[in-house]
Amino acid sequence: MAYNLDDSQSVSKAQLEAVTTLSSSFVKSLQAIAAETTDYSKKSFEDGAAFLERLRGAQSFESAVEVQSEYAKAAYSAFIEQAKKIGEFYSNLSKEAFKPVETAIAKVQGGK
Numbered sequence: 001m002a003y004n005l006d007d008s009q010s011v012s013k014a015q016l017e018a019v020t021t022l023s024s025s026f027v028k029s030l031q032a033i034a035a036e037t038t039d040y041s042k043k044s045f046e047d048g049a050a051f052l053e054r055l056r057g058a059q060s061f062e063s064a065v066e067v068q069s070e071y072a073k074a075a076y077s078a079f080i081e082q083a084k085k086i087g088e089f090y091s092n093l094s095k096e097a098f099k100p101v102e103t104a105i106a107k108v109q110g111g112k
Helices: 002-056 061-112
Strands: none
Touching: 002 061
């Protein structure tokens, strides 16, 4: 009976460690996503303000269209780049979330 209790305690300890590790990596990943999103938002706001200044200084309709076109291209490129970064963050987050499950499955399959 004592042998089963020791096994039970070691399994419980391993599960607790896995949950703690998962929680820690999950929180770190979410913090990284939040920081990256905040940086992007600040830069986007600054770029928008600079665009409005340039647009205000346009001397003709053609130059205003050119300024707007340049801004639209730059904003689109920045958005696509940001979407890729955030996608990578979420991909890494999901990989980290499944590591304990993969480890547990490997242990079970190895024990058979």
